[in-house]
Amino acid sequence: MDRALPKTAALYRMVTAEHICPFGLKSLDLLQREGFKVEDHQLKSRAETDAFMASQHVETTPQTFIDGSRVGGYDDLRRYFHERVADPKATSYQPVVAVFATALAMALAATWAATGTLMTIRAGEWFVAFSMCILAILKLQNLDTFSNMFLGYDLLAQRVVRYAYVYPFGELLAGVLMIAGGPFKWIAIPIALFIGGIGAISVFKAVYIDRRELKCACVGGSSNVPLGFFSLTENLMMVAMAIWMVIR
Template identity: 55%
Template sequence: MPDTPTPDAQSGKKAKLYRMVMPDHLCPYGLKSKDLLERQGYEVEDHHLETRQQTDAFMAAHDVETTPQTFIDDRRIGGYEDLRVFFRLEPPPEEQSDTSYQPVIAIFAVAALLALGLSWHQYGDMLTLRAFEWFISLSMSILAIQKLQDVESFSTMFLNYDLLARRWVPYGRIYPFLEATAGVLMTAGALVWLSAPVAFFIGLVGAVSIVKAVWIEKRELKCACVGGGSNVPLGFVSFTESMMMLFMGLWMPLKACLM
C-alpha cells in the first residue's frame, strides 16, 4: 500500500511524477496526474519513462505494477486515483459505493435541455406542454441508445427482473428497439397508433416488474435502463422511466382525440 500523508503534513509544494511518454503511447493518467498536481499548486518534477525497459525497471525498483506514480516528500502517493484520494477529492476505495446515478442524471439533464431548446425554437417559449412531451420521448430515445450499444449485455441484465423477458427470453433483445421506435415516433408526433401502444405496453410490464423485484421481493439489483454495464441501482429511477412511458402511451392518443 502507498504511504498517504495528509496534505497538511507536507513540508513543501513539490512532487515527483513518473509517467510513460513513449513514441507510440502517452499515458493519459500521467497527464491527468500532472494536471491535478499543478492545479493543487505543486511544482512537478516530471520524469518521462520513454521505453518499455525503463518502465519495467522503474516498476521493479519501486515494487509497483502500474504507472504513473507520484512521490511527495519522498513518499509514494500512487497513481491518479490515489492522488484524488490524497487530495480528498473522493473517498478511499473502501468507502466508495459501487452504484452511481450519474449516467441517468446526465441523460435526463441533456434530454430536458434538448426539449427546452426545441420548444424555444418552435414556439418561442420553453415551458410548453410539447417540451414536457419531448423530454419524455427524448429520454426514451437516449436510454434506448445506451441499450443498443450492447444488446446482449442489456438483455442478460434485464433477465434479472423483467417478468416478460423471463417468460420469453427474446423480449430482452427486442426491448431496446421497441423503446427507440416509440421514442423517435413520439418526438416526431407521428404514427401515434403505433408508438402509444408500444410505450404503454413496455412501460406497464417494466413498472410491474420493478415493483415486484424491488418493493415486494426486496431484491437489490442493478438497473439495465442505461445498458448492460450500468451501476445504477434498480428502484425509483427505473420505475420513473417505466411510468413516463406508461404516461405517454395514455396521453398521446388522448391528446390526438382532443385536438
C-alpha cells in the first residue's frame, strides 16, 4: 500500500532585516505541529509584502493557504484547527495567578535555602512580601497607565491625585523592608497599614457597595483583571502582614 502523501500548506510571511513577523513564526510552528509540510514563502521587503497583500486583497500577513484555499492569518489558522483564539478584551486572572504563584515559589525556595525546610512561618511572611514587591514592579512599569486606572476607584487618590503615583513606591518599600525584617519592620508596618487599609476600603466600596464593574490596577494599568476579590486580597494581605508583625 502506498503511503499517504503529507499534507501541504503554503505560508506567506514577512521576514526582513528589520522585522521578522512573530505571527508568521507562530503560523509556521502550528502548521508543522499539525503535520503539514509547509511551503514557506518569505517576503523579504516591505515592497514585496505590499505587492503580495495587494494581489490577494488582504491587509495583513502572514497568510496561509491549504488545498489552494486561503485560510487567513494566525487567528484564522487557529480557528481552522479548532484551537482557542484569545479575546484581547476579555477579563483574565492569569496575571494575578502568575504573580502569586511566582511569589510562593520564591518564598519556598528562599526558606529552603535559609533553613533547609519549606513549611515555616517565615515562608508565609516572605510570600506576602515577595507578592507586594512583584505587584509594585508591575505598577511601576508605567505609572501613568496605573494611575489612570487606580484613580477610578481609590478614595484617597481621588482626593489627592499625586497619591496614585506614590502608592506603588510605598508598596515596594514596605515589601522590601518586610523581607529585611529586624528594626526595618517598624517602617514597613505603618506604610502597609496605611496603603493597605485605604486600598481595602476603596475596593470594597467600589465593588460590593457601589457595584461598579472596573478593571483592577493591581498588576499595572494595562491588565484585564476585574476589580474584586484579588484586588481586595492584595490590600488585606498588607494589613494582615502589618498586624502580624506587630503581634510577633
